[in-house]
Amino acid sequence: MSEITIGAICMLASLVLIQSGLHIGIALMLVSFLGVWGIKNVAVAGKLLASSVTTSIASDTFGVIPLFVIMGLFVSATGMGRDTFDVAAHVTRRLRGGLGIATVAANAVFAACTGTSIASASIFTKVAVPQMVRHGYQLPFAVGVVTGSSVLGMLIPPSLLMIIFGVLANTSIGDLFTAGIVPGIVLAASFSLCIFTLSIWQPERVFKGLSAHDRGEFDDIPLRALLAKVIPVGILIFIVLGGIYGGYFTPTEAGGAGAFAAFLIGVARREITLKIFWDVSIETGKITAAICFVLMAAQLYSQMLTLSGLPYAVGQWLQSANLNFVVILFGYLAVVVLLGCFLDSLSIMLIILPFVLPVIDGFGVNLVWFGLITIVAIEIGLLTPPLGMSVFVVKANLGAADITTWRIFMGTMPMTITMSLFLLVVVFFPSLSLVLLGKSWSWW
Amino acid sequence: MTDFKDNERGEGVPARAHSSPSGFGWLTVGLSTAGTLLIIAMAVGVNADILGRELINRPVPGVTEFLGLAIVAVVFLQIADTSREERHISNDLIVSWIAERHPRLAYAIYGIFHLIGAAMFLIIVWFVVPIFTENYQGGYYKGTAGYIQIPVWPFVGTVLVGAAAAAVQYVLLALREFGRAKGTPDV
Numbered sequence: 198m199s200e201i202t203i204g205a206i207c208m209l210a211s212l213v214l215i216q217s218g219l220h221i222g223i224a225l226m227l228v229s230f231l232g233v234w235g236i237k238n239v240a241v242a243g244k245l246l247a248s249s250v251t252t253s254i255a256s257d258t259f260g261v262i263p264l265f266v267i268m269g270l271f272v273s274a275t276g277m278g279r280d281t282f283d284v285a286a287h288v289t290r291r292l293r294g295g296l297g298i299a300t301v302a303a304n305a306v307f308a309a310c311t312g313t314s315i316a317s318a319s320i321f322t323k324v325a326v327p328q329m330v331r332h333g334y335q336l337p338f339a340v341g342v343v344t345g346s347s348v349l350g351m352l353i354p355p356s357l358l359m360i361i362f363g364v365l366a367n368t369s370i371g372d373l374f375t376a377g378i379v380p381g382i383v384l385a386a387s388f389s390l391c392i393f394t395l396s397i398w399q400p401e402r403v404f405k406g407l408s409a410h411d412r413g414e415f416d417d418i419p420l421r422a423l424l425a426k427v428i429p430v431g432i433l434i435f436i437v438l439g440g441i442y443g444g445y446f447t448p449t450e451a452g453g454a455g456a457f458a459a460f461l462i463g464v465a466r467r468e469i470t471l472k473i474f475w476d477v478s479i480e481t482g483k484i485t486a487a488i489c490f491v492l493m494a495a496q497l498y499s500q501m502l503t504l505s506g507l508p509y510a511v512g513q514w515l516q517s518a519n520l521n522f523v524v525i526l527f528g529y530l531a532v533v534v535l536l537g538c539f540l541d542s543l544s545i546m547l548i549i550l551p552f553v554l555p556v557i558d559g560f561g562v563n564l565v566w567f568g569l570i571t572i573v574a575i576e577i578g579l580l581t582p583p584l585g586m587s588v589f590v591v592k593a594n595l596g597a598a599d600i601t602t603w604r605i606f607m608g609t610m611p612m613t614i615t616m617s618l619f620l621l622v623v624v625f626f627p628s629l630s631l632v633l634l635g636k637s638w639s640w641w
Numbered sequence: 642m643t644d645f646k647d648n649e650r651g652e653g654v655p656a657r658a659h660s661s662p663s664g665f666g667w668l669t670v671g672l673s674t675a676g677t678l679l680i681i682a683m684a685v686g687v688n689a690d691i692l693g694r695e696l697i698n699r700p701v702p703g704v705t706e707f708l709g710l711a712i713v714a715v716v717f718l719q720i721a722d723t724s725r726e727e728r729h730i731s732n733d734l735i736v737s738w739i740a741e742r743h744p745r746l747a748y749a750i751y752g753i754f755h756l757i758g759a760a761m762f763l764i765i766v767w768f769v770v771p772i773f774t775e776n777y778q779g780g781y782y783k784g785t786a787g788y789i790q791i792p793v794w795p796f797v798g799t800v801l802v803g804a805a806a807a808a809v810q811y812v813l814l815a816l817r818e819f820g821r822a823k824g825t826p827d828v
Binding site: 243262450 | 713
């Protein structure tokens with residue numbers, strides 16, 4: 198059996214095993230171990246396995262993963278999520294579809310002080326969905342808005358996904374962060390526009406019954422109370438983003454600094470007790486272990502693929518086929534979206550980037566822009582059936598038996614379509630991502 | 642980074658362990674507690690470094706090296722407890738579809754998956770032992786000589802202990818699933 202065949206079999210086997218429900222980390226590790234054994238021998242396989250668990254993530258870049266997780270959890274443990282939503286809902290109260298837009302806005306603000314989308318997805322499922330339903334929104338639509346806008350967390354800095362991309366592609370993490378700002382705002386605006394348009398054009402999709410909408414149903418919140426709700430979040434964002442762009446700490450350190458700031462705010466607001474502090478820390482450990490174990494496995498997996506020569510062969514084939522960049526680019530995006538239907542975002546990057554980075558490099562592509570479109574494409578996959586993972590997270594947090602996964606997918610559909618159009622915009626207008634970096638580059 | 646099986650949690654407040662630990666469970670909880678303390682140490686380290694550097698011009702030496710070593714230890718200190726609560730990232734759409742129709746078959750499949758997990762962690766232990774002895778006997782460290790030196794072996798040691806505990810944990814989980822497949826009530 199040739200080495201390339203082994204590589205291909207391993208790839209197929211890993212997909213099958215993951216699909217059948219074996220833990221992703223275990224599946225990738227097992228397949229890679231056996232693969233390297235087949236290509237070389239068991240001693241090499243063991244050595245690579247041991248070094249993947251002991252050294253592959255042993256750097257400060259990966260070391261900050263728990264700090265980003267704990268920052269998100271601290272922020273969630275405070276009432277800042279509800280406060281942000283309240284203020285946004287107050288601002289948009291006279292607008293049709295205002296609560297939906299408020300959810301998007303609150304998510305965007307929240308994204309600027311957390312580095313993952315799990316935190317935002319779980320908190321706004323609890324805060325925004327019940328409010329929207331009470332004000333006459335359809336449950337699937339309300340859930341869809343939360344699911345869709347939670348992807349802002351990965352696009353607006355800080356972002357854990359960008360850190361990992363930066364490591365894999367050897368690109369500046371700071372540049373990636375900066376590049377995400379304008380597209381993040383554009384996406385939030387597109388989501389809002391989509392909600393507003395739908396609530397006027399197809400109100401039956403958005404609201405239960407024709408008459409029900411949320412105009413004027415809110416009590417007036419006095420300015421002082423509004424400020425009290427806004428200021429803590431404002432301070433946190435100021436510290437995190439101000440710290441990064443003021444040069445006080447690096448983007449990777451932002452997780453630690455943000456966690457500390459969120460902790461202090463939570464303590465000052467008497468929302469973080471010793472018990473919550475400990476619970477959050479334990480929870481952080483579990484999430485970190487789950488993420489990092491997959492990371493270790495994926496690194497071994499990509500080493501196995503490299504040894505098999507499969508990525509090289511695919512690269513050669515692509516070159517000999519003389520495909521132009523457009524075909525490769527859109528083929529790549531399609532594969533990423535497809536993978537996003539059944540893998541989580543980290544695994545996708547770890548599995549596909551070893552294949553595509555060498556190929557893409559040959560075209561002199563701007564890697565910051567490339568990272569951005571990769572992240573957007575991954576997040577689209579997480580929203581689409583049959584296995585969009587974001588949808589399952591939201592469903593788990595909703596805990597309601599009265600909504601099927603399929604109806605959540607349908608509710609999310611407008612957001613998914615919006616996001617696909619947004620992906621095209623980011624693909625065709627690299628300047629959107631690069632404008633704040635003062636760079637101009639385009640592939641067409 | 643999705644699909645952590647976090648079930649019902651209050652707004653923003655993480656869920657506690659689903660089942661109360663017993664026997665071996667206390668070991669995994671002990672390891673996980675050590676991992677939690679390590680995370681707090683990492684957070685404190687980063688902030689001490691930032692504040693020391695920016696306020697009094699005295700960075701804390703070795704924080705970068707510590708973060709790199711500690712993250713590996715955190716993962717393996719937590720891995721057994723993460724397995725115990727079945728919080729690994731997985732995609733069980735197909736098996737849950739089977740579970741609705743043939744629950745016993747699904748239990749058996751889960752049992753086999755857990756055995757595969759146990760085998761994988763045993764393989765890890767087997768191949769990490771030489772790395773541990775190499776680091777221990779060689780006295781290897783991270784950091785700058787004469788400035789700050791962090792020995793590597795304790796961190797590799799946690800990999801061994803954690804992986805061994807995870808293997809045992811997976812065997813226990815497998816036994817439970819096989820018991821369910823046979824239709825006997827949970828022990």
